[in-house]
Amino acid sequence: MTPAARVQAAIEILDEVISGAVAGGAPADRIVSAYFKTRRYAGSKDRRAVRELVYSAIRVCGEVPKTGRAAMMRLVEEDASLSVLFDGSTHGPAVIEADERPARAGVAPDWLIARLQSSGLDDAEMAALMDRAPLDIRLNAKHAQRHTFEFPVEVEWLTLPNARRLPSGTPVEQWDAYKDGLIEVQDLGSQLISLISGAYATFLTIDLCAGAGGKTLAMACERTHSGRIVASDTDRRRLSRLMPRAKRAGVADSVETRLLDPGKELEALSDLKGQADFVLVDAPCSGTGTWRRKPEAKWRLTPDRLDRFAKTQDYLLDLAAELTRPNGVIGFVTCSLLDEEGKDRVEAFLKRHPEWKAEPYLQFPIGRQHGQGLRLTPYHDGTDGFFVAMLGSS
Numbered sequence: 001m002t003p004a005a006r007v008q009a010a011i012e013i014l015d016e017v018i019s020g021a022v023a024g025g026a027p028a029d030r031i032v033s034a035y036f037k038t039r040r041y042a043g044s045k046d047r048r049a050v051r052e053l054v055y056s057a058i059r060v061c062g063e064v065p066k067t068g069r070a071a072m073m074r075l076v077e078e079d080a081s082l083s084v085l086f087d088g089s090t091h092g093p094a095v096i097e098a099d100e101r102p103a104r105a106g107v108a109p110d111w112l113i114a115r116l117q118s119s120g121l122d123d124a125e126m127a128a129l130m131d132r133a134p135l136d137i138r139l140n141a142k143h144a145q146r147h148t149f150e151f152p153v154e155v156e157w158l159t160l161p162n163a164r165r166l167p168s169g170t171p172v173e174q175w176d177a178y179k180d181g182l183i184e185v186q187d188l189g190s191q192l193i194s195l196i197s198g199a200y201a202t203f204l205t206i207d208l209c210a211g212a213g214g215k216t217l218a219m220a221c222e223r224t225h226s227g228r229i230v231a232s233d234t235d236r237r238r239l240s241r242l243m244p245r246a247k248r249a250g251v252a253d254s255v256e257t258r259l260l261d262p263g264k265e266l267e268a269l270s271d272l273k274g275q276a277d278f279v280l281v282d283a284p285c286s287g288t289g290t291w292r293r294k295p296e297a298k299w300r301l302t303p304d305r306l307d308r309f310a311k312t313q314d315y316l317l318d319l320a321a322e323l324t325r326p327n328g329v330i331g332f333v334t335c336s337l338l339d340e341e342g343k344d345r346v347e348a349f350l351k352r353h354p355e356w357k358a359e360p361y362l363q364f365p366i367g368r369q370h371g372q373g374l375r376l377t378p379y380h381d382g383t384d385g386f387f388v389a390m391l392g393s394s
């Protein structure tokens with residue numbers, strides 16, 4: 001592909017990303033993969049270059065752009081060297097007309113910027129949400145070989161004992177060490193939250209929103225005792241990926257999965273009511289803390305969707321209270337930096353359940369106190385953005 005044809009391809013993909021984001025369609029990475037499935041003439045360098053253009057354009061546009069071309073023109077404003085590629089060549093984009101306007105610059109739509117500001121994020125914190133995410137891995141604490149494993153790439157040691165940072169794009173999933181369960185891909189922030197959670201996870205833990213098991217596995221691998229973790233989720237596809245991962249990590253014996261029926265979650269967990277020492281609620285949320293990985297998510301969110309997430313989070317916290325034993329603990333986590341999905345949810349829970357209180361705040365190597373919990377941000381901690389609070393019953 002010529003450089004101009006790559007720009008045109010990025011414009012076509014951006015058109016789909018924009019309509020997908022607004023209509024709740026596929027995420028950008030899937031749209032990019034699907035685009036190239038039918039265009040075999042594109043080589044790996046073309047794909048990489050087009051992908052980079054698409055993501056760079058998303059990162060520099062605030063409000064939802066009207067078209068992919070307007071989004072790409074915004075990128076031209078930031079990187080003038082791209083303007084010559086709007087050359088009207090056969091497969092390239094048409095020349096930019098004098099009256100054409102680029103999409104508006106910014107980190108996110110105005111209404112979201114206002115919500116992030118009122119959640120205590122300044123300009124530098126917000127700008128960092130559009131950075132590129134690093135590739136973090138967790139070494140499996142159950143594997144003695146983790147001490148002697150020689151990385152074939154440059155590796156940065158992070159603040160947690162088993163956390164390492166590798167160059168972005170390192171194909172770890174092709175390494176034997178990954179296939180043998182020595183390595184898992186996991187953001188440093190997620191590792192810290194799993195470590196904190198692991199300290200409460202004694203005999204019976206319920207990971208209520210376990211997904212494919214990122215935190216379940218980290219908790220299971222870090223534990224020195226033999227408690228049981230029940231990992232549940234309403235998403236069959238995600239949950240089905242958990243046990244193969246647990247087997248690979250050598251922790252399948254301490255983990256079981258339960259598929260939940262949305263709205264009737266307690267049915268599949270009724271035998272555990274009032275029994276769990278620790279219930280982790282890694283709740284579904286807007287994902288504002290993961291924009292570095294999915295920058296187009298900023299265009300997916302609406303005030304209505306945000307309200308719905310908050311209602312689901314309240315609902316799941318109430319459910320967790322029913323599952324926890326007296327003196328048990330709930331860990332509430334969202335990968336969002338909006339107070340509506342963090343600090344405010346904890347305050348609302350404590351109001352609804354006066355017999356519960358927030359556990360005292362402890363200092364960790366990363367993160368800061370926010371409300372009655374801990375906040376991690378890309379700017380301050382180099383992690384995805386998270387809010388986490390531990391709530392204890394009396």
Ligand SMILES: C[S@@+](CC[C@H](N)C(=O)[O-])C[C@H]1O[C@@H](n2cnc3c(N)ncnc32)[C@H](O)[C@@H]1O
Nearest residue numbers: 208209210211213214215233234235282283284
């Ligand atoms: C943030 S993700 C969990 C990520 C996972 N804990 C990890 O560490 O990889 C939130 C999960 O909540 C699940 N979920 C949504 N509604 C739910 C419900 N009512 N009950 C349980 N899980 C739910 C979603 O399917 C999704 O997998």
